[in-house]
Amino acid sequence: MVEWTDSERAIITSIFSNLDYEEIGRKSLCRCLIVYPWTQRYFGGFGNLYNAETILCNPLIAAHGTKILHGLDRALKNMDNIKNTYAELSLLHSDKLHVDPDNFRLLADCLTVVIAAKMGSAFTVETQVAWQKFLSVVVSALGRQYH
Amino acid sequence: MSLSAKQKATVKDFFGKMATRSDDIGAEALSRLVAVYPQTKSYFAHWKSASPGSAPVRKHGITIMGGVYDAVGKIDDLKAGLLSLSELHAFMLRVDPVNFKLLAHCMLVCMSMVFPEEFTPQVHVAVDKFLAQLALALCEKYR
DSSP: OOOOOOHHHHHHOOOOHTTOHHHHHHHHHHHHHHHSSSGGGGGGGSOOOSSSHHHOOOHHHHHHHHHHHHHHHHHHTTTTGHHTTHHHHHIIIIIIIIOOOOHHHHHHHHHHHHHHHHHHGGGHHHHHHHHHHHOOOOOOOTTTTOO | OOOOOOHHHHHHHHHHGGGGGHHHHHHHHHHHHHHHHHHGGGGTTTTSSSSSOOOHHHHHHHHHHHHHHHHHHHOOHHHHTTTTHHHHIIIIIIOOOOHHHHHHHHHHHHHHHHOOOOOOOOHHHHHHHHHHHHHHHHHOOOO
16 A cells, blocks of 8 residues: 655645646647657547647547546545546546556656646645656556456 | 658757757756666676766756757768767677667657646657657667
8 A cells, every 4th residue: 555644644645735727737738749759649539630739729539638637536536446437438548448557647747747837846846756656656556457 | 761851851940949958958858767767787886876966967968959959950860970880889889779669758758747838749740750860870780
């Protein structure tokens, strides 16, 4: 089981309580699709992804980015049981969506960059350590049910 | 995944903008590397301290960023330009190449923190590609 210090819990809770889900969700997913274009393979039904500009204006991508961030909420609310919280979502990504789990790490990295931009100097070393630990637990849980 | 002419220009432009803050960013990036990925401290066991924010870590981060800037100037032929640095990393330092990616990520995070407006997704992809090409050039002599 993952051990969280009080400080880590406080940091993660604080990030989420100040989060604009729509802004950060949209920016993170767009950044992932632009920086790692092979991730676009999973978004065939999402309209125009022709270039960076069209991706950034795409309302379906924006909505999906928000959805993903709200999905992270589940981990926040169940920090001591992230593995089981995401069991069903993991199966969904494996069996239905057929997403290569390495993509979770790519999106997590983009999310980190976007949050760093938003928080600026408030994204301290300690904050980054806690945040990346949280994301790596999420990424691991999402990949766990692959078979 | 080589850089287009436009991406090379984007990299040069962004690094130009970054120049006044490059020492800070280099120092911060290495501090974050050893904090977020503690296994990387294994390369610095010979230092008095390898903890984030310590003097040797900050100093070395600045050195590394200096090397990155040097590479920007050699962007048209990184392999040839970084030959001696590659020999250093291959035969003396023997840094596992996976760590170049980890440091690159920390650099991108710092760039994003310091230049939130300028570090657009388009700049991000160009810089990420450049750092990946740089890492490849550093690995050239590994085997």
